[in-house]
Amino acid sequence: MLTDRQLLILRAIIDDYIQTAQPVGSRTLSKRDDLTFSSATIRNDMADLEDMGLIEKPHTSAGRIPSEVGYRYYVDHLVEKQIIDERETGRLEERLKQSSKESEILIRQAADLLSDLTNYTTVALGPNSQMETLARVDFMPLDERRGVVLIVTDQGHVEHRTVMFESRVAPDVIEETIRLLNDRLVGTPIGQLKIRIGEEVAKLQLAQRQQYENMMQLIQSTVGIQTPSSLYLGGKKKIFNQPEFQTLDTLRPFLEWIDEQERLTHWLESLPNREIYVSIGSENGIVALQNCSVITSDYTLDGKTFGTIAMIGPTRMNYRHGVQMMGQIIEALRRTKLDE
Amino acid sequence: MLTDRQLLILRAIIDDYIQTAQPVGSRTLSKRDDLTFSSATIRNDMADLEDMGLIEKPHTSAGRIPSEVGYRYYVDHLVEKQIIDERETGRLEERLKQSSKESEILIRQAADLLSDLTNYTTVALGPNSQMETLARVDFMPLDERRGVVLIVTDQGHVEHRTVMFESRVAPDVIEETIRLLNDRLVGTPIGQLKIRIGEEVAKLQLAQRQQYENMMQLIQSTVGIQTPSSLYLGGKKKIFNQPEFQTLDTLRPFLEWIDEQERLTHWLESLPNREIYVSIGSENGIVALQNCSVITSDYTLDGKTFGTIAMIGPTRMNYRHGVQMMGQIIEALRRTKLDE
DNA sequence: ATTAGCACTCGTTAAATATGAGTGCTAATA
């Protein structure tokens, strides 16, 4: 167990290191107003803290830096969660409201805002359309052999795909197929369209054989439509300002990783659903983010569960401020109404 | 005017420098099989080439590197344009064909392909939808006060926007408005929708006042739909392998610039329409691309003019190979049929 | 239990030195 003084010293070391990115020495600490002990006393406590694995030194004659265990202790015990500053949240809500009522744009704006508030890179993942249900299928002819098939979800998302037919198709065949699709598939979760149609297709074979090929073509195109989750990166440049990323060895893996949209999406989707979750350093298990910490949170927009937002900074990130800003942003998003 | 030998030497210097990224000395050159002169002779010619501004030395005791003027001369006189290797083009066409028939995906694939062939970053700009004409407007209700308005262009591009009405709207009002929009606007270039509707709106005021607000809301939403040109970056990582971008001072501006989608789009759109155009070093006028050269070309897909593709590498780029690969890719794209 | 004092460690910086690739010029050669 830590003594009060050790706690004070640990906190001071981390606070100082977060600000300066330099190892913190005992003399520096003893000069702080909130630490009244001599440097020797502090040194003794530092040795104890090091024995406990909370801090470490880069080399013999350097000051101490927090270890990952130290940061973990700091975040779990020394960061007060969820103090929502009503005034500030209101201001954020206001800024979000001004930008747009389009959910996609709102999310982007939120990510940018969070990035600007914290100076860390942010990633926002939109809703996973796989969960939404089909509201309607429609078709628009372009010419004799081409047309666009559209699907709309209950949440108002639209996806489309151009269909190319083998031969000229009679309008009523298309009409009938679309009607069939609407009859059978409306209300089906987007992710299950493909499976669902399999059950229905058998009945089709009884129908007119003549246009069978074209009908199947249209159906396959429809259920094959992908609904990609929208991903947005805010403040990618911010990383350039971090002292730990001033070398190519550290910068390159980070940039390469962050640019891999698909992997990023998977990662965000795989995160545990929580309010606000802090992953410190190598805890995240991603090699490219070894020296990064991540604050993630699911968010709701206008009450509905929506997606995930993440904030990525160096392990030496300002956890207190980060957690607080994250809390404010998701609260502001929660309060934002889409329809007024 | 350059003597034959000087030409040979200039070419050798540039070829060598392109490969090694190191200043080229007279002794190195004299050992090449294609240069039979002594190092002293080469030194004399080098001095002349330097006087003409074609090469320069980083410092007194270093070899020579090509100047921008030198590269320009090299590209204009020493790079043979447009030798299309039928075999290779066919292979590229094959690979493109396999990927998809969806134009968007084809373009991405082409950009990736070009990047892999050359090891430089590529940017592909899709067609500018502003030029396409409206083929159809449609509306799908979501609930009493919301719906999705869709527009389709003659090229099969679809854009949509969610509309939020002030009050409950009668289906027949919507139907009528949509019919009106289709009647008046089909065939109008997307870029001119807004202007065009102004002329029509006066007549509207005579119609039922009651639902005027909602009708206007629907119309405004429709003509306000943006059709962003699609932009795709291929091989962004490639820059990390270039020796001239191993330092943050050079890397950072490049990465920051390349990530600015909007600026990038504008830049590509502002380029002169040409088959293949090479911009060397500071010629492009962009500070962040001072040390980069760009090979750009408009391309056609399936015969139709489509967009612009660009290849960005260090000034010390392999122009011969780059120009050739660019030629092959746009030829392969030109031959690719969308509908078979 | 705390603190002053001191020897010791070791990364960082600066100066001193060595290395060598490459040049320009001059004089000899074909």
Place this chain on the structure above:
DNA sequence: TATTAGCACTCATATTTAACGAGTGCTAAT
């Protein structure tokens, strides 16, 4: 006259050496 061998000179880069100083751990005094 054009080419080449020879040589002194330049200058970026790498290596070595020395000085510096922030910070530590330990011991003895308070």
